[in-house]
Amino acid sequence: MNRSFEDAVPTKEASHKGLNSYYRIRLDDLEGALALLQEEGARLSTITGKDARDHLEVLYHFAIWGELHTVIVDLPYDKPDIPTITNHFVNALLYERELIGLLGINVIGIPDARPLELPPKYTDPTAPLRRV
Protein backbone atom coordinates (compact mmCIF):
# COMPACT_ATOMS: atom_id res chain seq x y z
CA MET A 1 0.00 0.00 0.00
CA ASN A 2 1.24 3.48 -0.83
CA ARG A 3 -0.39 5.05 2.21
CA SER A 4 -0.22 3.70 5.73
CA PHE A 5 -3.56 2.22 6.76
CA GLU A 6 -3.05 3.19 10.40
CA ASP A 7 -2.40 6.84 9.45
CA ALA A 8 -5.46 7.06 7.21
CA VAL A 9 -8.01 5.15 9.32
CA PRO A 10 -8.43 5.14 13.13
CA THR A 11 -7.28 1.65 14.07
CA LYS A 12 -7.95 -0.07 17.40
CA GLU A 13 -5.29 -2.72 16.88
CA ALA A 14 -2.87 -3.51 14.06
CA SER A 15 -0.37 -6.29 13.43
CA HIS A 16 1.86 -7.20 10.51
CA LYS A 17 3.54 -10.49 9.65
CA GLY A 18 5.19 -11.22 6.32
CA LEU A 19 2.79 -10.25 3.56
CA ASN A 20 -0.17 -10.10 5.95
CA SER A 21 -1.56 -7.10 7.84
CA TYR A 22 -4.50 -7.12 10.22
CA TYR A 23 -6.39 -4.00 11.34
CA ARG A 24 -9.19 -4.00 13.89
CA ILE A 25 -11.39 -0.95 13.38
CA ARG A 26 -14.70 0.43 14.65
CA LEU A 27 -17.79 -0.16 12.52
CA ASP A 28 -18.10 3.61 12.00
CA ASP A 29 -14.66 3.70 10.35
CA LEU A 30 -15.43 0.92 7.85
CA GLU A 31 -16.54 3.36 5.13
CA GLY A 32 -13.24 5.27 5.36
CA ALA A 33 -11.23 2.05 5.28
CA LEU A 34 -13.08 0.83 2.18
CA ALA A 35 -12.55 4.16 0.40
CA LEU A 36 -8.82 3.96 1.16
CA LEU A 37 -8.52 0.37 -0.04
CA GLN A 38 -10.45 1.15 -3.22
CA GLU A 39 -8.14 4.08 -3.86
CA GLU A 40 -5.15 1.75 -3.41
CA GLY A 41 -6.55 -0.64 -6.04
CA ALA A 42 -7.28 -3.47 -3.59
CA ARG A 43 -9.30 -6.49 -4.67
CA LEU A 44 -11.72 -8.01 -2.17
CA SER A 45 -10.51 -11.59 -1.85
CA THR A 46 -13.12 -12.88 0.56
CA ILE A 47 -14.99 -12.14 3.77
CA THR A 48 -14.72 -14.35 6.84
CA GLY A 49 -17.38 -14.38 9.53
CA LYS A 50 -16.50 -15.67 12.95
CA ASP A 51 -18.35 -16.35 16.16
CA ALA A 52 -15.85 -15.20 18.82
CA ARG A 53 -18.07 -16.57 21.65
CA ASP A 54 -18.92 -13.17 23.19
CA HIS A 55 -19.30 -11.25 19.94
CA LEU A 56 -19.18 -11.74 16.18
CA GLU A 57 -16.33 -10.75 13.92
CA VAL A 58 -16.34 -9.89 10.25
CA LEU A 59 -12.95 -10.04 8.54
CA TYR A 60 -12.57 -8.45 5.11
CA HIS A 61 -9.54 -9.79 3.24
CA PHE A 62 -8.16 -7.45 0.57
CA ALA A 63 -5.39 -8.34 -1.85
CA ILE A 64 -2.98 -5.76 -3.21
CA TRP A 65 -0.60 -7.76 -5.44
CA GLY A 66 1.15 -10.13 -3.00
CA GLU A 67 -0.03 -8.40 0.17
CA LEU A 68 -3.17 -9.34 2.08
CA HIS A 69 -4.80 -6.68 4.25
CA THR A 70 -7.43 -7.93 6.68
CA VAL A 71 -9.87 -5.42 8.15
CA ILE A 72 -11.64 -6.75 11.24
CA VAL A 73 -14.92 -5.35 12.54
CA ASP A 74 -16.53 -6.53 15.79
CA LEU A 75 -20.31 -6.88 16.03
CA PRO A 76 -22.33 -7.40 19.22
CA TYR A 77 -24.46 -10.55 19.50
CA ASP A 78 -27.62 -8.57 20.15
CA LYS A 79 -27.22 -6.27 17.13
CA PRO A 80 -25.31 -8.12 14.38
CA ASP A 81 -25.86 -5.41 11.78
CA ILE A 82 -23.28 -4.38 9.23
CA PRO A 83 -23.70 -2.29 6.07
CA THR A 84 -23.15 -3.92 2.71
CA ILE A 85 -19.90 -3.13 0.96
CA THR A 86 -21.23 -4.03 -2.51
CA ASN A 87 -21.32 -0.28 -3.29
CA HIS A 88 -17.50 -0.34 -3.08
CA PHE A 89 -16.73 -3.93 -4.09
CA VAL A 90 -19.42 -5.52 -6.24
CA ASN A 91 -18.00 -9.04 -5.76
CA ALA A 92 -18.77 -8.82 -2.02
CA LEU A 93 -22.31 -10.04 -2.71
CA LEU A 94 -21.61 -13.78 -2.53
CA TYR A 95 -19.47 -13.43 0.58
CA GLU A 96 -22.09 -11.25 2.31
CA ARG A 97 -24.80 -13.77 1.42
CA GLU A 98 -22.61 -16.37 3.12
CA LEU A 99 -22.47 -14.17 6.25
CA ILE A 100 -26.26 -13.94 6.30
CA GLY A 101 -26.84 -17.68 5.96
CA LEU A 102 -24.06 -19.20 7.96
CA LEU A 103 -23.58 -16.66 10.76
CA GLY A 104 -26.92 -14.89 10.95
CA ILE A 105 -25.37 -11.48 10.34
CA ASN A 106 -27.76 -8.82 9.13
CA VAL A 107 -26.20 -7.14 6.09
CA ILE A 108 -28.00 -3.85 5.64
CA GLY A 109 -28.68 -2.66 2.10
CA ILE A 110 -27.52 -5.87 0.36
CA PRO A 111 -29.10 -6.12 -3.12
CA ASP A 112 -29.81 -9.87 -2.79
CA ALA A 113 -30.30 -11.18 0.74
CA ARG A 114 -30.91 -14.87 -0.08
CA PRO A 115 -28.62 -17.08 2.01
CA LEU A 116 -25.97 -18.42 -0.36
CA GLU A 117 -25.68 -22.08 0.59
CA LEU A 118 -28.80 -22.77 2.64
CA PRO A 119 -31.94 -24.17 1.02
CA PRO A 120 -35.16 -22.13 1.05
CA LYS A 121 -36.74 -24.63 3.47
CA TYR A 122 -34.03 -24.15 6.09
CA THR A 123 -35.94 -23.33 9.26
CA ASP A 124 -33.46 -23.60 12.12
CA PRO A 125 -33.23 -20.11 13.66
CA THR A 126 -29.61 -20.71 14.68
CA ALA A 127 -27.06 -20.03 11.96
CA PRO A 128 -24.88 -23.10 11.27
CA LEU A 129 -21.54 -21.52 12.14
CA ARG A 130 -22.72 -19.91 15.39
CA ARG A 131 -21.38 -21.50 18.55
CA VAL A 132 -24.62 -22.26 20.35
Next chain:
Amino acid sequence: MADVNERRFANLKVPIGPSHPALEEPARFLFEVEGEKVINVDYEIGYNHRSIERLCQERPLSKVVYLVERICGICSHTHPLNHVERVEDIADIEVTARAKYIRTIYAELERIHSHMLWAGIAGHEIGYYTLFMYTWREREKVMDLFEMLSGSRIMHGCNTVGGVKWNVAEEQAKSAVRVLTYLDTAADKITKAVLKDSNIAERGKGVGSLSREDAVRLGAVGPNARASGVPEDTRVMCKYAAYGDFDLEPQTAKDGDVVAQALVRLAELKQSIWLTKELFANLPEGPIQVEYDEIPPGRSVGRTEAPRGELIHYTETNGTRFFERIKIRSPTLANIPSYVPKFLGCQIADIPIIAASIDPCFSCTDRMTVIKDGKRKIVSARELKSGRI
Protein backbone atom coordinates in the same frame (compact mmCIF):
# COMPACT_ATOMS: atom_id res chain seq x y z
CA MET B 1 -25.49 -4.52 -19.45
CA ALA B 2 -27.80 -5.42 -16.62
CA ASP B 3 -26.27 -4.98 -13.22
CA VAL B 4 -24.62 -8.20 -12.00
CA ASN B 5 -26.68 -8.10 -8.84
CA GLU B 6 -30.04 -7.47 -10.50
CA ARG B 7 -32.51 -10.39 -10.61
CA ARG B 8 -35.72 -9.33 -12.34
CA PHE B 9 -36.96 -11.73 -15.02
CA ALA B 10 -39.82 -10.92 -17.38
CA ASN B 11 -39.35 -13.27 -20.37
CA LEU B 12 -39.08 -17.02 -20.85
CA LYS B 13 -36.86 -18.70 -18.29
CA VAL B 14 -34.69 -21.73 -19.00
CA PRO B 15 -33.39 -23.55 -15.92
CA ILE B 16 -30.16 -25.52 -16.31
CA GLY B 17 -28.96 -27.64 -13.40
CA PRO B 18 -28.31 -28.68 -10.72
CA SER B 19 -28.51 -31.99 -12.63
CA HIS B 20 -28.36 -31.42 -16.34
CA PRO B 21 -26.56 -33.15 -19.22
CA ALA B 22 -25.05 -29.82 -20.30
CA LEU B 23 -23.68 -28.95 -16.87
CA GLU B 24 -21.81 -31.65 -15.03
CA GLU B 25 -21.53 -29.70 -11.80
CA PRO B 26 -24.16 -29.29 -9.07
CA ALA B 27 -25.08 -25.65 -9.69
CA ARG B 28 -28.34 -24.24 -10.96
CA PHE B 29 -28.52 -21.49 -13.54
CA LEU B 30 -31.71 -19.75 -14.51
CA PHE B 31 -31.49 -18.07 -17.89
CA GLU B 32 -33.92 -15.49 -19.16
CA VAL B 33 -34.00 -15.75 -22.94
CA GLU B 34 -35.32 -13.79 -25.86
CA GLY B 35 -35.46 -16.32 -28.67
CA GLU B 36 -32.05 -18.00 -28.57
CA LYS B 37 -30.35 -15.10 -26.85
CA VAL B 38 -29.62 -15.01 -23.12
CA ILE B 39 -30.60 -11.65 -21.63
CA ASN B 40 -30.32 -12.32 -17.90
CA VAL B 41 -28.97 -15.03 -15.63
CA ASP B 42 -29.31 -16.06 -12.03
CA TYR B 43 -27.29 -18.74 -10.26
CA GLU B 44 -27.77 -20.87 -7.22
CA ILE B 45 -25.14 -22.98 -5.51
CA GLY B 46 -25.18 -25.04 -2.36
CA TYR B 47 -26.19 -28.50 -3.63
CA ASN B 48 -23.07 -30.17 -2.37
CA HIS B 49 -22.70 -29.12 1.26
CA ARG B 50 -20.49 -31.23 3.50
CA SER B 51 -19.99 -29.09 6.60
CA ILE B 52 -16.22 -29.08 6.24
CA GLU B 53 -15.52 -25.66 7.81
CA ARG B 54 -17.56 -26.61 10.86
CA LEU B 55 -16.01 -30.06 11.02
CA CYS B 56 -12.55 -28.46 10.90
CA GLN B 57 -13.38 -26.71 14.17
CA GLU B 58 -14.45 -29.96 15.80
CA ARG B 59 -11.47 -32.16 14.91
CA PRO B 60 -8.10 -32.30 16.69
CA LEU B 61 -5.51 -30.13 14.92
CA SER B 62 -3.60 -33.06 13.44
CA LYS B 63 -6.73 -34.56 11.83
CA VAL B 64 -7.79 -31.45 9.96
CA VAL B 65 -5.13 -31.83 7.27
CA TYR B 66 -6.87 -35.06 6.17
CA LEU B 67 -10.22 -33.30 6.10
CA VAL B 68 -9.08 -30.34 3.99
CA GLU B 69 -7.43 -32.78 1.58
CA ARG B 70 -10.90 -34.16 0.91
CA ILE B 71 -12.48 -30.81 0.05
CA CYS B 72 -11.79 -31.34 -3.64
CA GLY B 73 -10.66 -34.32 -5.67
CA ILE B 74 -8.67 -32.26 -8.17
CA CYS B 75 -7.17 -29.78 -5.70
CA SER B 76 -6.34 -32.49 -3.17
CA HIS B 77 -2.82 -31.09 -2.79
CA THR B 78 -3.29 -27.32 -2.85
CA HIS B 79 -5.91 -27.30 -0.06
CA PRO B 80 -3.71 -29.16 2.47
CA LEU B 81 -0.67 -27.22 1.23
CA ASN B 82 -2.36 -23.93 2.03
CA HIS B 83 -3.60 -25.33 5.34
CA VAL B 84 -0.21 -26.55 6.57
CA GLU B 85 1.44 -23.31 5.44
CA ARG B 86 -1.07 -21.38 7.57
CA VAL B 87 -0.31 -23.52 10.64
CA GLU B 88 3.42 -23.23 9.99
CA ASP B 89 3.05 -19.45 9.72
CA ILE B 90 1.24 -19.33 13.08
CA ALA B 91 3.84 -21.55 14.80
CA ASP B 92 6.86 -20.02 12.97
CA ILE B 93 7.93 -23.39 11.59
CA GLU B 94 10.55 -23.14 8.84
CA VAL B 95 10.17 -26.05 6.44
CA THR B 96 13.26 -27.55 4.76
CA ALA B 97 14.07 -26.66 1.15
CA ARG B 98 13.58 -30.27 0.02
CA ALA B 99 10.08 -30.37 1.54
CA LYS B 100 9.23 -27.10 -0.21
CA TYR B 101 10.38 -28.49 -3.55
CA ILE B 102 8.41 -31.72 -3.10
CA ARG B 103 5.29 -29.70 -2.21
CA THR B 104 5.78 -27.61 -5.35
CA ILE B 105 6.26 -30.73 -7.52
CA TYR B 106 2.89 -32.09 -6.37
CA ALA B 107 1.25 -28.68 -6.85
CA GLU B 108 2.50 -28.42 -10.43
CA LEU B 109 1.58 -32.01 -11.29
CA GLU B 110 -1.88 -31.18 -10.00
CA ARG B 111 -2.02 -28.16 -12.34
CA ILE B 112 -0.86 -30.28 -15.30
CA HIS B 113 -3.55 -32.92 -14.84
CA SER B 114 -6.23 -30.34 -14.06
CA HIS B 115 -5.51 -28.28 -17.18
CA MET B 116 -5.48 -31.47 -19.28
CA LEU B 117 -8.79 -32.45 -17.72
CA TRP B 118 -10.15 -28.99 -18.59
CA ALA B 119 -9.05 -29.27 -22.21
CA GLY B 120 -10.84 -32.61 -22.43
CA ILE B 121 -14.02 -31.24 -20.84
CA ALA B 122 -13.95 -28.26 -23.22
CA GLY B 123 -13.66 -30.68 -26.15
CA HIS B 124 -16.56 -32.70 -24.76
CA GLU B 125 -18.76 -29.60 -24.39
CA ILE B 126 -18.34 -28.64 -28.04
CA GLY B 127 -18.59 -32.21 -29.30
CA TYR B 128 -14.89 -32.60 -30.12
CA TYR B 129 -14.47 -36.06 -28.63
CA THR B 130 -11.09 -36.78 -30.19
CA LEU B 131 -9.62 -33.98 -28.07
CA PHE B 132 -11.44 -35.30 -25.01
CA MET B 133 -10.06 -38.84 -25.48
CA TYR B 134 -6.58 -37.64 -26.34
CA THR B 135 -6.12 -35.25 -23.40
CA TRP B 136 -7.58 -37.70 -20.89
CA ARG B 137 -5.32 -40.47 -22.16
CA GLU B 138 -2.28 -38.25 -21.54
CA ARG B 139 -3.68 -37.12 -18.20
CA GLU B 140 -3.60 -40.74 -17.03
CA LYS B 141 0.20 -40.58 -17.19
CA VAL B 142 0.16 -37.78 -14.58
CA MET B 143 -2.16 -39.83 -12.40
CA ASP B 144 0.26 -42.76 -12.70
CA LEU B 145 3.08 -40.40 -11.68
CA PHE B 146 1.11 -39.45 -8.58
CA GLU B 147 0.63 -43.12 -7.79
CA MET B 148 4.34 -43.75 -8.19
CA LEU B 149 5.28 -40.81 -5.94
CA SER B 150 2.64 -41.08 -3.21
CA GLY B 151 0.94 -44.43 -3.67
CA SER B 152 -2.34 -42.76 -4.54
CA ARG B 153 -3.79 -41.19 -7.67
CA ILE B 154 -6.05 -38.67 -5.94
CA MET B 155 -5.53 -38.41 -2.17
CA HIS B 156 -1.76 -38.08 -1.98
CA GLY B 157 -1.47 -37.49 1.77
CA CYS B 158 1.74 -35.62 1.05
CA ASN B 159 1.47 -32.57 3.29
CA THR B 160 1.96 -32.52 7.01
CA VAL B 161 2.72 -29.65 9.35
CA GLY B 162 6.51 -29.29 9.30
CA GLY B 163 7.13 -30.80 5.86
CA VAL B 164 6.01 -33.66 3.66
CA LYS B 165 5.44 -37.35 4.27
CA TRP B 166 6.75 -38.85 1.05
CA ASN B 167 10.30 -38.45 -0.10
CA VAL B 168 11.33 -38.65 -3.75
CA ALA B 169 13.85 -41.38 -4.61
CA GLU B 170 16.41 -40.79 -7.36
CA GLU B 171 14.87 -43.48 -9.60
CA GLN B 172 11.44 -41.93 -9.13
CA ALA B 173 12.77 -38.51 -10.18
CA LYS B 174 14.40 -40.00 -13.31
CA SER B 175 11.26 -41.85 -14.25
CA ALA B 176 9.13 -38.73 -13.64
CA VAL B 177 11.36 -36.60 -15.86
CA ARG B 178 10.97 -39.19 -18.66
CA VAL B 179 7.18 -38.97 -18.36
CA LEU B 180 7.32 -35.16 -18.27
CA THR B 181 9.44 -35.07 -21.43
CA TYR B 182 6.78 -37.19 -23.13
CA LEU B 183 4.03 -34.91 -21.76
CA ASP B 184 5.85 -31.86 -23.12
CA THR B 185 5.49 -33.27 -26.64
CA ALA B 186 1.88 -34.24 -25.91
CA ALA B 187 1.17 -30.69 -24.69
CA ASP B 188 2.50 -29.33 -28.00
CA LYS B 189 0.17 -31.68 -29.89
CA ILE B 190 -2.82 -30.66 -27.73
CA THR B 191 -1.99 -26.97 -28.22
CA LYS B 192 -1.77 -27.46 -31.99
CA ALA B 193 -5.02 -29.45 -32.03
CA VAL B 194 -6.84 -26.71 -30.13
CA LEU B 195 -5.41 -23.58 -31.70
CA LYS B 196 -5.28 -24.72 -35.33
CA ASP B 197 -8.76 -26.18 -35.39
CA SER B 198 -11.24 -24.02 -37.25
CA ASN B 199 -14.22 -25.57 -35.41
CA ILE B 200 -12.80 -24.61 -32.01
CA ALA B 201 -12.06 -21.12 -33.30
CA GLU B 202 -15.65 -20.77 -34.50
CA ARG B 203 -17.15 -22.18 -31.31
CA GLY B 204 -14.85 -20.24 -29.00
CA LYS B 205 -13.81 -16.95 -30.57
CA GLY B 206 -15.80 -14.11 -29.04
CA VAL B 207 -17.91 -16.58 -27.00
CA GLY B 208 -18.17 -15.93 -23.28
CA SER B 209 -15.98 -12.83 -23.37
CA LEU B 210 -14.99 -11.07 -20.18
CA SER B 211 -13.39 -7.64 -20.38
CA ARG B 212 -10.40 -6.80 -18.21
CA GLU B 213 -12.47 -4.13 -16.40
CA ASP B 214 -15.20 -6.67 -15.57
CA ALA B 215 -12.63 -9.26 -14.48
CA VAL B 216 -11.14 -6.76 -12.02
CA ARG B 217 -14.52 -5.37 -10.91
CA LEU B 218 -16.00 -8.83 -10.31
CA GLY B 219 -12.93 -10.18 -8.51
CA ALA B 220 -12.17 -12.93 -11.04
CA VAL B 221 -9.13 -15.06 -10.22
CA GLY B 222 -6.76 -17.54 -11.82
CA PRO B 223 -6.75 -18.46 -15.52
CA ASN B 224 -10.22 -16.89 -15.81
CA ALA B 225 -8.80 -13.46 -14.90
CA ARG B 226 -5.53 -13.99 -16.75
CA ALA B 227 -7.47 -14.79 -19.94
CA SER B 228 -8.85 -11.24 -19.69
CA GLY B 229 -5.37 -9.74 -19.30
CA VAL B 230 -5.15 -9.49 -15.49
CA PRO B 231 -1.59 -10.67 -14.76
CA GLU B 232 -2.28 -12.00 -11.26
CA ASP B 233 -0.76 -15.35 -10.39
CA THR B 234 -0.39 -16.19 -6.71
CA ARG B 235 2.73 -18.23 -7.43
CA VAL B 236 4.40 -15.07 -8.74
CA MET B 237 2.85 -12.63 -6.25
CA CYS B 238 3.29 -14.58 -3.00
CA LYS B 239 6.25 -16.85 -3.84
CA TYR B 240 5.08 -19.54 -1.41
CA ALA B 241 6.62 -23.06 -1.25
CA ALA B 242 9.57 -23.15 -3.72
CA TYR B 243 8.14 -20.66 -6.26
CA GLY B 244 10.52 -17.95 -5.05
CA ASP B 245 13.43 -19.91 -6.58
CA PHE B 246 12.04 -19.72 -10.12
CA ASP B 247 11.31 -16.86 -12.45
CA LEU B 248 7.73 -17.41 -13.58
CA GLU B 249 5.74 -15.15 -15.87
CA PRO B 250 1.96 -15.04 -15.45
CA GLN B 251 0.43 -16.40 -18.67
CA THR B 252 -2.16 -13.98 -20.00
CA ALA B 253 -4.41 -13.42 -22.99
CA LYS B 254 -6.56 -10.46 -23.99
CA ASP B 255 -10.09 -11.34 -25.02
CA GLY B 256 -11.36 -13.34 -22.05
CA ASP B 257 -13.35 -15.62 -24.38
CA VAL B 258 -13.23 -19.42 -24.62
CA VAL B 259 -10.22 -19.35 -26.96
CA ALA B 260 -8.35 -17.02 -24.57
CA GLN B 261 -9.13 -19.37 -21.67
CA ALA B 262 -7.66 -22.23 -23.71
CA LEU B 263 -4.60 -20.18 -24.63
CA VAL B 264 -3.83 -19.37 -21.01
CA ARG B 265 -4.33 -22.91 -19.73
CA LEU B 266 -2.29 -24.48 -22.52
CA ALA B 267 0.55 -22.00 -21.94
CA GLU B 268 0.39 -22.83 -18.22
CA LEU B 269 0.43 -26.53 -19.06
CA LYS B 270 3.73 -26.08 -20.89
CA GLN B 271 5.06 -23.81 -18.14
CA SER B 272 4.14 -26.31 -15.41
CA ILE B 273 5.80 -29.19 -17.26
CA TRP B 274 8.99 -27.12 -17.59
CA LEU B 275 8.81 -26.07 -13.93
CA THR B 276 8.27 -29.62 -12.67
CA LYS B 277 11.29 -30.84 -14.63
CA GLU B 278 13.34 -28.01 -13.13
CA LEU B 279 12.11 -28.91 -9.65
CA PHE B 280 13.15 -32.54 -10.09
CA ALA B 281 16.51 -31.48 -11.53
CA ASN B 282 17.26 -29.09 -8.66
CA LEU B 283 15.75 -31.07 -5.79
CA PRO B 284 17.82 -30.11 -2.71
CA GLU B 285 19.21 -32.75 -0.39
CA GLY B 286 18.20 -32.91 3.23
CA PRO B 287 15.40 -33.97 5.56
CA ILE B 288 11.77 -33.64 4.54
CA GLN B 289 10.30 -32.91 7.96
CA VAL B 290 11.16 -30.72 10.92
CA GLU B 291 9.96 -31.19 14.46
CA TYR B 292 7.86 -28.56 16.15
CA ASP B 293 6.38 -27.85 19.55
CA GLU B 294 2.80 -26.95 20.29
CA ILE B 295 0.80 -24.70 18.00
CA PRO B 296 0.34 -21.35 19.78
CA PRO B 297 -2.73 -19.12 19.50
CA GLY B 298 -2.63 -17.00 16.38
CA ARG B 299 -4.07 -16.33 12.99
CA SER B 300 -2.85 -16.57 9.45
CA VAL B 301 -4.41 -15.89 6.09
CA GLY B 302 -2.73 -16.90 2.90
CA ARG B 303 -3.13 -17.82 -0.71
CA THR B 304 -2.00 -20.56 -3.03
CA GLU B 305 -2.55 -20.86 -6.77
CA ALA B 306 -4.91 -23.78 -7.26
CA PRO B 307 -5.33 -24.92 -10.89
CA ARG B 308 -8.51 -22.82 -11.02
CA GLY B 309 -7.03 -19.75 -9.39
CA GLU B 310 -6.43 -18.08 -6.07
CA LEU B 311 -7.34 -20.24 -3.08
CA ILE B 312 -7.55 -18.55 0.31
CA HIS B 313 -7.41 -20.17 3.71
CA TYR B 314 -7.95 -18.19 6.89
CA THR B 315 -6.85 -20.17 9.93
CA GLU B 316 -7.09 -19.19 13.57
CA THR B 317 -5.81 -21.21 16.50
CA ASN B 318 -6.57 -20.65 20.17
CA GLY B 319 -3.93 -22.72 21.97
CA THR B 320 -6.26 -25.71 22.46
CA ARG B 321 -6.44 -28.99 20.50
CA PHE B 322 -9.00 -27.43 18.15
CA PHE B 323 -9.00 -24.67 15.57
CA GLU B 324 -10.86 -21.50 16.46
CA ARG B 325 -11.90 -20.89 12.85
CA ILE B 326 -10.99 -22.15 9.42
CA LYS B 327 -12.40 -20.33 6.44
CA ILE B 328 -11.81 -21.48 2.90
CA ARG B 329 -12.59 -19.54 -0.25
CA SER B 330 -12.17 -21.62 -3.33
CA PRO B 331 -11.41 -20.03 -6.72
CA THR B 332 -14.72 -21.07 -8.29
CA LEU B 333 -16.70 -19.00 -5.78
CA ALA B 334 -14.67 -15.93 -6.76
CA ASN B 335 -15.22 -16.69 -10.45
CA ILE B 336 -19.01 -17.18 -10.28
CA PRO B 337 -19.91 -13.44 -10.60
CA SER B 338 -17.95 -13.31 -13.87
CA TYR B 339 -20.48 -15.75 -15.35
CA VAL B 340 -23.01 -12.91 -15.65
CA PRO B 341 -21.19 -10.80 -18.30
CA LYS B 342 -20.02 -14.01 -19.98
CA PHE B 343 -23.54 -15.36 -20.39
CA LEU B 344 -25.31 -12.11 -21.26
CA GLY B 345 -25.97 -11.93 -24.99
CA CYS B 346 -24.77 -15.47 -25.69
CA GLN B 347 -26.73 -18.14 -27.59
CA ILE B 348 -28.37 -20.96 -25.63
CA ALA B 349 -26.17 -23.48 -27.50
CA ASP B 350 -23.06 -21.77 -26.12
CA ILE B 351 -24.12 -22.09 -22.48
CA PRO B 352 -22.32 -25.44 -21.84
CA ILE B 353 -18.93 -24.32 -23.16
CA ILE B 354 -19.16 -20.94 -21.39
CA ALA B 355 -20.09 -22.70 -18.15
CA ALA B 356 -17.11 -25.04 -18.56
CA SER B 357 -14.74 -22.29 -19.69
CA ILE B 358 -13.96 -21.01 -16.19
CA ASP B 359 -13.28 -24.62 -15.12
CA PRO B 360 -15.87 -24.58 -12.33
CA CYS B 361 -15.52 -26.92 -9.39
CA PHE B 362 -18.40 -26.95 -6.98
CA SER B 363 -17.11 -29.64 -4.69
CA CYS B 364 -14.87 -27.06 -3.03
CA THR B 365 -17.25 -24.15 -3.49
CA ASP B 366 -20.05 -25.83 -1.51
CA ARG B 367 -18.40 -27.05 1.61
CA MET B 368 -20.27 -25.77 4.61
CA THR B 369 -23.28 -27.37 6.21
CA VAL B 370 -25.25 -30.58 5.95
CA ILE B 371 -28.98 -29.91 5.78
CA LYS B 372 -31.54 -32.64 6.26
CA ASP B 373 -35.31 -32.03 6.25
CA GLY B 374 -34.67 -28.31 6.56
CA LYS B 375 -32.72 -28.79 9.80
CA ARG B 376 -29.07 -28.23 10.50
CA LYS B 377 -27.20 -31.38 11.30
CA ILE B 378 -23.67 -31.80 12.57
CA VAL B 379 -22.22 -35.01 11.21
CA SER B 380 -20.32 -37.28 13.56
CA ALA B 381 -17.22 -39.15 12.46
CA ARG B 382 -19.08 -42.47 12.88
CA GLU B 383 -21.92 -41.29 10.65
CA LEU B 384 -19.47 -40.00 8.09
CA LYS B 385 -17.72 -43.38 7.98
CA SER B 386 -20.95 -45.34 7.78
CA GLY B 387 -22.30 -43.14 4.99
CA ARG B 388 -25.59 -42.57 6.87
CA ILE B 389 -25.83 -38.83 6.29
